[in-house]
Amino acid sequence: MRFVPRFTDGQEFPHPLGKVVCIGRNYADHARELDNPVPSEPLLFIKPATSVVSLDEPLDPPFSRGDVHYEIELALLIGEELTHATLDEAERAIVGIGLGLDLTLRDVQTRLKEKGHPWEVAKSFDGGCPLSDFLPLSRVPNWNALSFELKIDGELRQHGEGADMLFPVPTLVAEMSRHFTLQPGDVILTGTPEGVGVLPRGARLEMTLTGGLQATVQVVE
Secondary structure (H helix, E strand, O other): OOOHHHHHEOOOOOOOOOOEEEOOOHHHHHHOOOOOOOOOEEEEEEEEEHHHEEEOOOEEHHHOOOOEOOOOEEEEOOOOOOOOOOHHHHHHHHEEEEEEEEEEEHHHHHHHOOOOOOOOHHHHOOOOEEEEEEOOOOOOOEEEEEEEEEEEEEEEEEEEEHOOOOOOOHHHHHHHHHHOOOOOOOEEEOOOOOOOEEEEOOOEEEEOOOOOOEHHHEEEE
């Protein structure tokens, strides 16, 4: 059964999730912490709908495949079809804001990168994209004023500010629409701030977003 995005008031979005379009290294400090160059243009990749699970359910990633890293990100729900969108069109198409985890099989990704191979199998595996509910948008927010954070077992691990994105939300969405037609039900992940690390077994994750969104999830032992 395909994942259907849901708003914080319990209302389901009228379209199932199609795909998740992601950006890598959208925060300079995160790029540096992994010894990656800071990009001059967006580094885009896609997670399929089959990778998406709800943050209402315990996380059960494939620990048998090596270290699993957490990466918290601001998630955007798209409500209109976008192709070669302007900045205004890109902003108007966003109907919800939530949080997502871009779970990464880091050992697998490292081996693939060393060989110069694509690394979708390290990012796009089943369960690799847990998503929260979405705050509905009645108007375009101040993207720079948005902040979000992740605590693991009560300890702050990541804190992100919209103002620190290398590619701001409208620019990012418009750029994505130049390469991939975005459709209602698609979700965009906007990059992770510094502080990524190994996801501990049995940990409790608490995530918050400006506007009152909260999500808590347990990792399986």
